[in-house]
Amino acid sequence: MMLTHSRALWRIEYQIDLARVDSPVIPIAYMLEAHWCSGVRWLGMLFRKRLMPLEIERVDLETWPEMKDVAQFMNRLFDRAWTCELSAEQVPPQLGSSYVALNYANHSSLRFVTDEPRVDLDNEDPERSFTDLYKQLLGFHEVLSPRLVAEVHPFRQPKAPIIVPRRPLRADVEQVSRAA
Amino acid sequence: MGFTLTLLPSSGRPEPPQARAEQWFHNPIQAITVTTIGQFSPSADGACRVEFDRGAVGYVKPRQDAAKNPVVAREKIAFDLGFLLGLPVAPVVVRSPDPPAWPYHSALSLEASTAARLWGAGGCDLSTAGKHLEELRVFWTWIGDQDHNGHAGNLLFTVRSGRSEVISIDHSYSLCHGNKTDPLQVGVCQGYGTAAMPDAPAWRAAVLAKINALEWPTIEHIVRRLEPILDKGEQDTIIKIIKARRDHLATLLGQ
Numbered sequence: 001m002m003l004t005h006s007r008a009l010w011r012i013e014y015q016i017d018l019a020r021v022d023s024p025v026i027p028i029a030y031m032l033e034a035h036w037c038s039g040v041r042w043l044g045m046l047f048r049k050r051l052m053p054l055e056i057e058r059v060d061l062e063t064w065p066e067m068k069d070v071a072q073f074m075n076r077l078f079d080r081a082w083t084c085e086l087s088a089e090q091v092p093p094q095l096g097s098s099y100v101a102l103n104y105a106n107h108s109s110l111r112f113v114t115d116e117p118r119v120d121l122d123n124e125d126p127e128r129s130f131t132d133l134y135k136q137l138l139g140f141h142e143v144l145s146p147r148l149v150a151e152v153h154p155f156r157q158p159k160a161p162i163i164v165p166r167r168p169l170r171a172d173v174e175q176v177s178r179a180a
Numbered sequence: 181m182g183f184t185l186t187l188l189p190s191s192g193r194p195e196p197p198q199a200r201a202e203q204w205f206h207n208p209i210q211a212i213t214v215t216t217i218g219q220f221s222p223s224a225d226g227a228c229r230v231e232f233d234r235g236a237v238g239y240v241k242p243r244q245d246a247a248k249n250p251v252v253a254r255e256k257i258a259f260d261l262g263f264l265l266g267l268p269v270a271p272v273v274v275r276s277p278d279p280p281a282w283p284y285h286s287a288l289s290l291e292a293s294t295a296a297r298l299w300g301a302g303g304c305d306l307s308t309a310g311k312h313l314e315e316l317r318v319f320w321t322w323i324g325d326q327d328h329n330g331h332a333g334n335l336l337f338t339v340r341s342g343r344s345e346v347i348s349i350d351h352s353y354s355l356c357h358g359n360k361t362d363p364l365q366v367g368v369c370q371g372y373g374t375a376a377m378p379d380a381p382a383w384r385a386a387v388l389a390k391i392n393a394l395e396w397p398t399i400e401h402i403v404r405r406l407e408p409i410l411d412k413g414e415q416d417t418i419i420k421i422i423k424a425r426r427d428h429l430a431t432l433l434g435q
Binding site: 016017018019020021022060062063064065102103104105106107108109110113114 | 197217218219221227229231235236237239290291292293294295296297298300301302303332333336337338339340341342349
């Protein structure tokens with residue numbers, strides 16, 4: 001039996017200065033959701049557990065106090081998306097993440113930006129897609145790496161060779177997912 | 181008595197928001213080149229984030245392929261009237277057509293804050309934002325706005341020194357939004373939960389007095405000067421709406 005489904009991938013980021021196009025962006029999280037007509041639903045989120053001190057300094061904490069504890073904030077957004085009341089009859093099925101994203105759209109420093117999910121969902125047996133969804137979500141770890149980092153100034157006369165990391169800083173991330 | 185005018189070298193930075201608001205108020209239709217930096221929103225008219233003037237950010241609506249559209253005039257008139265009243269309304273200017281990409285006039289709204297959150301994200305403190313919100317409610321009622329009845333995405337705020345500072349955006353559904361027969365068809369705006377605040381009657385009375393003190397030729401000029409995007413009939417309809425609603429504003433608000 002062919003089923004229809006909805007899916008969405010959201011890149012969650014914080015723009016340091018909304019009024020400047022060249023202002024740096026702090027990567028925060030990815031949220032991925034799939035919802036089949038049969039009622040099967042999968043929601044996952046990969047998010048940074050903490051921001052670097054240099055990033056926190058640039059966040060407007062008066063306006064965005066939740067960003068002091070980004071992990072707690074992201075968990076709350078995940079719960080809100082998961083517990084969102086969705087119509088059972090709507091075709092294609094509604095997505096909880098889309099409702100949450102409305103409050104973090106254009107004009108907001110913390111933004112949900114749509115990306116294209118690169119997962120082919122199995123309409124016959126939705127549960128077979130869970131692994132692919134999970135895999136895609138984990139694949140975003142690298143993209144969540146901090147972009148605002150302090151400049152490194154080497155000593156003039158090093159006594160020992162300087163070890164330069166071959167890879168950029170990796171974000172300390174956490175993932176949360178639920179399926180029903 | 182003579183004076184010397186010294187021209188300072190340009191810093192290469194865009195104009196500050198207040199200076200731009202004044203400039204856009206006084207020069208309502210301008211040729212402004214924009215570069216789109218996002219996708220058009222799926223809303224009725226579609227708005228797109230754009231870059232203009234050396235890195236400034238704004239939103240243009242409607243979509244490039246949309247035909248000549250009264251939404252442009254409604255956005256512009258709402259800002260101009262809000263500006264006259266000193267209310268926190270995001271600055272808007274009308275962009276001249278820029279074919280082939282932009283064959284018609286469009287409205288460019290300025291991203292005026294460095295940091296902001298939408299009303300729907302929660303956290304706006306009514307004890308500090310209440311006055312401006314109630315003043316805006318009177319203003320929205322005057323211009324027959326139907327999209328600020330608690331709408332989560334049409335109000336921004338920033339917190340500065342513990343005070344929530346609001347900015348009204350998106351006035352596409354104003355000036356009775358397509359209704360050409362009854363200027364009073366749109367009722368009182370519900371706003372954002374300030375109508376019953378203890379100081380609300382005084383706040384309403386003050387802004388009502390400001391609205392009534394605006395000189396009618398100035399208001400009429402604000403509409404008539406948009407002649408390139410509004411034909412005579414459209415101008416007359418909008419003027420009729422603004423006049424009738426101002427005449428009945430106190431009654432609508434129960435003042």
